[in-house]
Amino acid sequence: MKLEGVEIVRIAMPLVGAFRTSFGTEAVRETILLRAVTDEAEGWGECGAGEAPLYSGEHTDGAADVLRRHLIPALAGVADLDAHSVTPALSAFKENRLAKAVLETAILDADLRARGIPLSYALGAVRRSVPSGVSIGIADSVPELLDTVGQHLAEGYLRIKLKIEPGWDVEPVRAVRERFGDIMLQVDANAAYERGDIDDLLALDAFGLSLVEQPLPADDLLGHAMLGRRLATPICLDESILSARSAAAAIELGACRIVNIKPARVGGYLEARRIHDLCVAHGVPVWCGGMLETGIGRAANVALAALPGFTLPGDTSASARYFREDLTEPFLLVNGHLEVPTGPGIGVTPDPDRLAEVTVAREWVPVR
Ligand code: OSB
Ligand code: MG
Numbered sequence: 001m002k003l004e005g006v007e008i009v010r011i012a013m014p015l016v017g018a019f020r021t022s023f024g025t026e027a028v029r030e031t032i033l034l035r036a037v038t039d040e041a042e043g044w045g046e047c048g049a050g051e052a053p054l055y056s057g058e059h060t061d062g063a064a065d066v067l068r069r070h071l072i073p074a075l076a077g078v079a080d081l082d083a084h085s086v087t088p089a090l091s092a093f094k095e096n097r098l099a100k101a102v103l104e105t106a107i108l109d110a111d112l113r114a115r116g117i118p119l120s121y122a123l124g125a126v127r128r129s130v131p132s133g134v135s136i137g138i139a140d141s142v143p144e145l146l147d148t149v150g151q152h153l154a155e156g157y158l159r160i161k162l163k164i165e166p167g168w169d170v171e172p173v174r175a176v177r178e179r180f181g182d183i184m185l186q187v188d189a190n191a192a193y194e195r196g197d198i199d200d201l202l203a204l205d206a207f208g209l210s211l212v213e214q215p216l217p218a219d220d221l222l223g224h225a226m227l228g229r230r231l232a233t234p235i236c237l238d239e240s241i242l243s244a245r246s247a248a249a250a251i252e253l254g255a256c257r258i259v260n261i262k263p264a265r266v267g268g269y270l271e272a273r274r275i276h277d278l279c280v281a282h283g284v285p286v287w288c289g290g291m292l293e294t295g296i297g298r299a300a301n302v303a304l305a306a307l308p309g310f311t312l313p314g315d316t317s318a319s320a321r322y323f324r325e326d327l328t329e330p331f332l333l334v335n336g337h338l339e340v341p342t343g344p345g346i347g348v349t350p351d352p353d354r355l356a357e358v359t360v361a362r363e364w365v366p367v368r
Contacts, residue, residue, distance in 0.1 A: 202231060
């Protein structure tokens, strides 16, 4: 395959409701899409970055800059470019996994479209639909949270994840448990606690949670291992898992019993697949995380979530949970599940009119 160039499409899409976490509030999904143009097919990818570097060190305009100035030009010299040659070609550049992931995904999509192969098949999927959970932001009050949880359960979501932070943990968790009984319930702290907060975290053991996600800072694997020896609730890591290597270290150290696999965070779907395989070999359940993706990113996440080791419902919610109108045909919740796309590549493309409505800037980066 010969890469002719990549279009960087900056988008801004209002969310149906502001999403508040311990690290900030997101009301508009501001990110970039990439359209990779090759001599054989075009491919799409969506960047996991948001407007500000609050989840990780990357942000949307920084990702766009490293893509235009370093990552895309580095593909110019690659003979016979395919999905598997992207990561090696970018290996000299440190970090920047969200930016690397979107570029690899756009090339992967083009490669698979050229070959007529669906992403789900390429990754080794075994399911036609995937069970879906929903991630619920920090609310202004407990009654408001209970309303939101009730609505999502009525829609059919199979598990609820509550965002927590110090001061918003035991009270909302207790209220949801008391009101909705034996639902599948988990919490996500986005690294908002410190080792000294152990009593707050131990108090959550009273509520039969499926897991507590990323209580401590991303680089504190040892702290998670120490906490895990005292906590009955399984620890799941998100921000700490950057690669198959860091997943292996976390498992070996006893820092987690469950892994959230977010392809964006680990540099793409091929590394995500390797982490899946590693976790399966160690008997560690995994589930697919999300970054409030449009249908472009969601399609690929749903394909990944159909692999055999994804035994827990993911943050793979329907389009309507995020956007009034998606960029693609909407993903619908049917009996608590999303259907896995069946077409070649990621199986979806943006609707041109809808894309035009949300596009802030477009830039063509030629590859010579
Ligand atoms: O920590 O899982 C997270 C959204 C943005 C950044 C980080 C996270 C999240 C979510 C939402 O929890 C997941 C989704 O529904 O896409
Ligand atoms: Mg998380």
